[in-house]
Amino acid sequence: MTVSAEDRPVGVDIQENEQNRPVIEAIEADNPKATVRYLPGMVRIQSPGELVINRETVEERLGREWETHEFQLAIISYFGHIKEWDDDQIRIAWDRP
Amino acid sequence: MTITPKAPRKLTMKQRYSALTRDLEWDPSYVSDEEMFPLTSFEGITIHDWSKWEDPFRLTVDAYTKYQAEKDKRLYAVLDGFAQSQGHLSLTDASYLNAMKLFLQGVSPLEYQAHRNFAMLARHLNGPGPRFASLCQSLDEIRHAQTEIHTLSNYNKYYAGFHSYLHMHDRVWYLSVPKSFFDDALSAGPFEFLIAIGFSFEYLLTNLLFVPFMSGASFNGDLPTMTFGFSAQSDESRHMTLGLEAIKFLLEQDEKNVPLVQHWINKWFWRGYRVTALVAQMLDYMLPRKVMSWKEAFELYFEQQMLGGLFQDLAYYGITPPLHVDKAMQEKEYLSHQAYWILYQFSHAAAFTTSVPSDEHMDWLTEQYPDTFPIYRTLWEKEKKNIAAGGRHFIRGLPQLCQVCQIPMGFTEADEPFIQAQRESIFEGERYNFCSDGCQYIFDHEPVKYRQAWLPVHQIYQGNCGAADLPGVLDWYHMKPGDGGEYLGSLDNQNWKKWHDMADETGGN
Ligand SMILES: [Fe+2]
Ligand SMILES: [Fe+2]
Numbered sequence: 001m002t003v004s005a006e007d008r009p010v011g012v013d014i015q016e017n018e019q020n021r022p023v024i025e026a027i028e029a030d031n032p033k034a035t036v037r038y039l040p041g042m043v044r045i046q047s048p049g050e051l052v053i054n055r056e057t058v059e060e061r062l063g064r065e066w067e068t069h070e071f072q073l074a075i076i077s078y079f080g081h082i083k084e085w086d087d088d089q090i091r092i093a094w095d096r097p
Numbered sequence: 098m099t100i101t102p103k104a105p106r107k108l109t110m111k112q113r114y115s116a117l118t119r120d121l122e123w124d125p126s127y128v129s130d131e132e133m134f135p136l137t138s139f140e141g142i143t144i145h146d147w148s149k150w151e152d153p154f155r156l157t158v159d160a161y162t163k164y165q166a167e168k169d170k171r172l173y174a175v176l177d178g179f180a181q182s183q184g185h186l187s188l189t190d191a192s193y194l195n196a197m198k199l200f201l202q203g204v205s206p207l208e209y210q211a212h213r214n215f216a217m218l219a220r221h222l223n224g225p226g227p228r229f230a231s232l233c234q235s236l237d238e239i240r241h242a243q244t245e246i247h248t249l250s251n252y253n254k255y256y257a258g259f260h261s262y263l264h265m266h267d268r269v270w271y272l273s274v275p276k277s278f279f280d281d282a283l284s285a286g287p288f289e290f291l292i293a294i295g296f297s298f299e300y301l302l303t304n305l306l307f308v309p310f311m312s313g314a315s316f317n318g319d320l321p322t323m324t325f326g327f328s329a330q331s332d333e334s335r336h337m338t339l340g341l342e343a344i345k346f347l348l349e350q351d352e353k354n355v356p357l358v359q360h361w362i363n364k365w366f367w368r369g370y371r372v373t374a375l376v377a378q379m380l381d382y383m384l385p386r387k388v389m390s391w392k393e394a395f396e397l398y399f400e401q402q403m404l405g406g407l408f409q410d411l412a413y414y415g416i417t418p419p420l421h422v423d424k425a426m427q428e429k430e431y432l433s434h435q436a437y438w439i440l441y442q443f444s445h446a447a448a449f450t451t452s453v454p455s456d457e458h459m460d461w462l463t464e465q466y467p468d469t470f471p472i473y474r475t476l477w478e479k480e481k482k483n484i485a486a487g488g489r490h491f492i493r494g495l496p497q498l499c500q501v502c503q504i505p506m507g508f509t510e511a512d513e514p515f516i517q518a519q520r521e522s523i524f525e526g527e528r529y530n531f532c533s534d535g536c537q538y539i540f541d542h543e544p545v546k547y548r549q550a551w552l553p554v555h556q557i558y559q560g561n562c563g564a565a566d567l568p569g570v571l572d573w574y575h576m577k578p579g580d581g582g583e584y585l586g587s588l589d590n591q592n593w594k595k596w597h598d599m600a601d602e603t604g605g606n
Pocket of ligand 1: 211
């Protein structure tokens, strides 16, 4: 059985702490289909097909400049492919239909 | 006329990455490519264009060191606080630390081995992209080894079983399971290593291996372990990417690579999955406060994410899910019960302790495994009677080991909970035993490699382990009284009670 790449979930696990809360909020805001699950010490955010993290949204919530490299301090794990990681956006999606 | 100075132009991530990583590459003029990179041709992998290797992280040395330093700073702030406040007393129970003993003895030394091998890849891969990613991973892995040792050393001041983890890693029977796994990968070629460790271990199985330990730590009051764990895991997303890019790169470079890669996936899935038996029993039996069952973890991290996600992508290249994955899915119902039952009976020769699960614990296991646990519950109820009669069960003999995964042969056939699974192959007139079809498959492809396995039980019988009797072997293992055996009444258990009664009498603190 194949599920198309638009429906197969991708996601990230993020360490749950004060520093990461604005990042988590930003991801929820930019990914309306995302679901959030709390596990001990961490938060799992998954979304069908694609998940994006936008620098601007994070900066709004954080109230300071934030470079996308900084996401490396928050992420524990992910599933999917990192399709793009540039100055403005990180995008995780599957590769193939 | 005045010249306004130009504002310094900031390079984008893409430009920085290409300037500071890819552009540092040069073509050798006085040696051939084969002379400069002698290790990337013998495995039969064909690469046409190394520049096609992608690195989505676009990491450069300055960004790497900046964020790694920040990670260490955060970790050490937590460690100091925990040590100063006698944080170890707020763990759920001293028995929780059995999980950490296993981690330090079994897993941390693998981090160091990973460091070594990625350092080699950082020299020997032909392309600058994968070389730089390997260099970062090599540095990450030594950071993991060091921070894990450092974090857990605090417990060594108060608890048994932590003191000789490196010495034990090289000698003790249950530690030969993770050690032989990694040695197996280290002794393969660079491409096989990338699939073995970079892809199978770091992408397919990493969440099953590490996340349960770290969530377990978080749930059981072990803040330092949770912090080092998540700090290490934050590097893991880069490692997963390296593994994933490796496999896509090999598959895209030449069709001839596909069958080789498929075989390595089959082999290394099973090889790594067998090591996770230790995690399975840890999750279901060693944590005083449970996070999730092995079965649930397997379904979440493997079945949903890997089979439901990744392998649908890989199908495009003609890659199928690993051979024997169906067996692993069947085993999720009973793997932890059988693995813990083995460790329970041999823990007098281990540097961790075991105990019969409490009634409450067994109720939880029944809830999680309604179809299978009732069978194992009858075993434990019988054992409780043994103990009441003064006869806690330890096996005095030595078990037969699987020639490939080196786990004592205690796993059963999937539908026959009392029939031990046993497979055998004859090679050059000698008989070799395996715990499963998966291990037999691995042996049959490379019998010359696996017949050389350093099997702890064989080594004891051959007289290579210090002595022929148990006390002599334990001495050779550097095991001390209090390290192993039954938890109730153990040194850790007695100390724990003493410390907590004292704390109560003095009104806390
Ligand atoms: Fe590591
Ligand atoms: Fe085996």
